[in-house]
Amino acid sequence: MTEQFVIHLGREAMLMMLLMSAPMLILGLLVGLLISILQAVTQIHEMTLTFIPKILAVSVAVAIFLPWMMRLIIDFTTSLFVNVPMYAK
Numbered sequence: 001m002t003e004q005f006v007i008h009l010g011r012e013a014m015l016m017m018l019l020m021s022a023p024m025l026i027l028g029l030l031v032g033l034l035i036s037i038l039q040a041v042t043q044i045h046e047m048t049l050t051f052i053p054k055i056l057a058v059s060v061a062v063a064i065f066l067p068w069m070m071r072l073i074i075d076f077t078t079s080l081f082v083n084v085p086m087y088a089k
Helices: 003-042 047-082
Strands: none
Touching: 003 047
């Protein structure tokens, strides 16, 4: 196992983590931004107002993107297991 291979494997793992977390983070960001604009327009400055919509948005994102996320992680894990003999060199 060379240094380049370890770096490549770490890069792939980090890319996988970013791809799997991106839908939830983006949807949470958009909902938070919309709630912030709503609070600025209506001058309602309740800090707890943002939590429930963000939790719901992230839950919906998980429900929608779960099959895609599972396919990504299964493909990544399968490629790791298939290439185990190559990793031992």
